[in-house]
Amino acid sequence: MENYIQYVIDSSVFILKGSVLTIQLYFVTILFSIPLGISLALMKISKYRFLRISIGFYTWVFRGTPLLLQLFFCYYGLSIFGINLPAFTAAALTFTINYSAYLTEIYRAGIESVDKGQYEASKALNMNYFQTMKRIILPQVVRRTIPATCNEAITLVKDTALVVVIGMGDLLRSAKELFSRDFAITPFAIAAVVYLLMTTVIVYFFRKIEIKYSIYE
Amino acid sequence: MKMIQARNLYKSFGTHRVLDNVNFEVNIGEVVVIIGPSGSGKSTLLRCFNGLEEIDSGVITIEGESFAHKDPGKKDKVTSKEKKEIAVKLGMVFQHFNLFPHKTVLENVIEAPITVSKINKSEAVSMAEALLDKVGLSDKKNSFPSKISGGQKQRVAIARALGMNPDIMLFDEPTSSLDPELVGEVQKVIIDLAREKMTMLIVTHEMRFAEEVADRIIFMDEGKIIADEKPDRIFNNPEHPRIKTFIDKITMRQSNRQE
Ligand SMILES: Nc1ncnc2c1ncn2[C@@H]1O[C@H](COP(=O)(O)OP(=O)(O)OP(=O)(O)O)[C@@H](O)[C@H]1O
Numbered sequence: 001m002e003n004y005i006q007y008v009i010d011s012s013v014f015i016l017k018g019s020v021l022t023i024q025l026y027f028v029t030i031l032f033s034i035p036l037g038i039s040l041a042l043m044k045i046s047k048y049r050f051l052r053i054s055i056g057f058y059t060w061v062f063r064g065t066p067l068l069l070q071l072f073f074c075y076y077g078l079s080i081f082g083i084n085l086p087a088f089t090a091a092a093l094t095f096t097i098n099y100s101a102y103l104t105e106i107y108r109a110g111i112e113s114v115d116k117g118q119y120e121a122s123k124a125l126n127m128n129y130f131q132t133m134k135r136i137i138l139p140q141v142v143r144r145t146i147p148a149t150c151n152e153a154i155t156l157v158k159d160t161a162l163v164v165v166i167g168m169g170d171l172l173r174s175a176k177e178l179f180s181r182d183f184a185i186t187p188f189a190i191a192a193v194v195y196l197l198m199t200t201v202i203v204y205f206f207r208k209i210e211i212k213y214s215i216y217e
Numbered sequence: 218m219k220m221i222q223a224r225n226l227y228k229s230f231g232t233h234r235v236l237d238n239v240n241f242e243v244n245i246g247e248v249v250v251i252i253g254p255s256g257s258g259k260s261t262l263l264r265c266f267n268g269l270e271e272i273d274s275g276v277i278t279i280e281g282e283s284f285a286h287k288d289p290g291k292k293d294k295v296t297s298k299e300k301k302e303i304a305v306k307l308g309m310v311f312q313h314f315n316l317f318p319h320k321t322v323l324e325n326v327i328e329a330p331i332t333v334s335k336i337n338k339s340e341a342v343s344m345a346e347a348l349l350d351k352v353g354l355s356d357k358k359n360s361f362p363s364k365i366s367g368g369q370k371q372r373v374a375i376a377r378a379l380g381m382n383p384d385i386m387l388f389d390e391p392t393s394s395l396d397p398e399l400v401g402e403v404q405k406v407i408i409d410l411a412r413e414k415m416t417m418l419i420v421t422h423e424m425r426f427a428e429e430v431a432d433r434i435i436f437m438d439e440g441k442i443i444a445d446e447k448p449d450r451i452f453n454n455p456e457h458p459r460i461k462t463f464i465d466k467i468t469m470r471q472s473n474r475q476e
């Protein structure tokens with residue numbers, strides 16, 4: 001029994017070490033894709049046809065093809081053209097571009113759901129486009145899209161496991177290594193617990209923001 | 218000098234002509250009420266004065282300065298920069314209040330003075346407090362719009378527009394979305410403004426209020442101004458039969474509602 005507890009602890013430490021990379025990838029993706037999603041959403045509803053069409057094309061491609069394929073493309077595919085990205089860079093880039101595509105559509109819908117009276121009131125108060133967006137529209141959009149953004153944030157935790165296919169040592173791969181070595185189910189159970197812990201923290205965090213933002217309802 | 222001058226205004230949505238050669242003036246300190254059937258172009262006319270809609274052709278002058286000057290099919294001779302400078306002189310109050318829901322009552326009022334007029338926050342706050350006091354809402358300054366009544370919302374909206382220190386206030390059916398018992402408190406604020414000689418252009422369906430507050434009444438029908446007269450003439454002895462029918466119908470509805 002004591003041996004087993006020691007085994008669980010050792011395995012957990014090993015798996016947690018692997019999860020450092022998962023967490024790094026996670027934060028890089030979140031940090032870049034949320035502002036990128038908001039910016040692209042604003043462009044997607046801009047009056048410039050060219051912008052609307054290009055961004056429509058972008059979200060169509062990246063939401064319409066598997067993330068795994070995009071990852072292959074970025075890591076292996078680009079090397080054919082002599083672009084050899086380190087695995088982490090390739091993963092961060094792919095995840096950011098992919099998640100931004102989803103977030104763009106979420107924020108676009110959010111912006112369009114704001115009553116046009118809000119724009120008219122802002123204009124009647126002589127606020128310009130940037131003031132209106134920054135001070136009036138986007139704060140309301142952020143509030144409304146918290147649940148959808150939270151869903152994306154949870155999906156991302158699990159999607160990070162895909163980096164195994166480009167040879168990165170993440171949480172899941174550490175668990176898999178232990179499994180191969182020991183032929184025991186415990187490492188997978190530990191991995192599941194770690195994933196659950198991460199998603200729980202994320203849900204808790206989003207819940208907090210939601211409460212903070214809901215005072216005005 | 219006139220506060221507002223409108224000359225030969227035309228405006229269509231697609232093939233539908235909504236303003237059809239509109240001409241009128243508003244003097245300084247004058248209250249002009251616009252009445253007329255639904256779809257006659259009242260809101261559109263109001264919205265042309267602060268740039269929420271653009272005229273197709275005509276001339277709009279605000280306090281002697283061109284706000285729009287368009288020949289048919291040509292570009293406006295007034296640049297958008299010049300327009301913005303003039304638009305500051307007009308405040309607008311909407312039928313549906315359009316308060317910023319994520320901001321408190323006080324924040325609604327100080328928002329534009331701080332971000333647009335760049336006055337410092339403490340100055341903005343004391344000005345906003347004075348305005349909220351004026352509309353009788355000092356005690357609600359830290360409430361969110363969702364927590365106050367429709368009449369209170371509209372009074373905040375009036376304070377918010379006044380916060381930009383306008384020379385002219387535009388009201389588009391300020392009491393139409395209020396419960397009957399809340400109409401009076403908003404009308405009172407507007408009547409107080411009239412006493413202070415605020416220049417106002419008001420669209421309303423409340424005939425008793427129109428009669429009380431207006432120096433002049435404009436009757437619009439199908440995009441045209443068909444009467445521009447003193448209230449007693451419009452209400453007691455209208456030239457146009459169309460006006461009498463309209464007023465009879467609407468006052469009948471309003472007195473039914475009151476009973
Ligand atoms: N953005 C728009 N696009 C197309 N048609 C419009 C638009 N805005 C107004 N209209 C049309 O123009 C006409 C005049 O509208 P407007 O809102 O000015 O009338 P109104 O006199 O204010 O009516 P109400 O008393 O119902 O408010 C209506 O037939 C309306 O359907």
Ligand SMILES: [Mg+2]
Nearest residue numbers: 259260261389
């Ligand atoms: Mg109207």
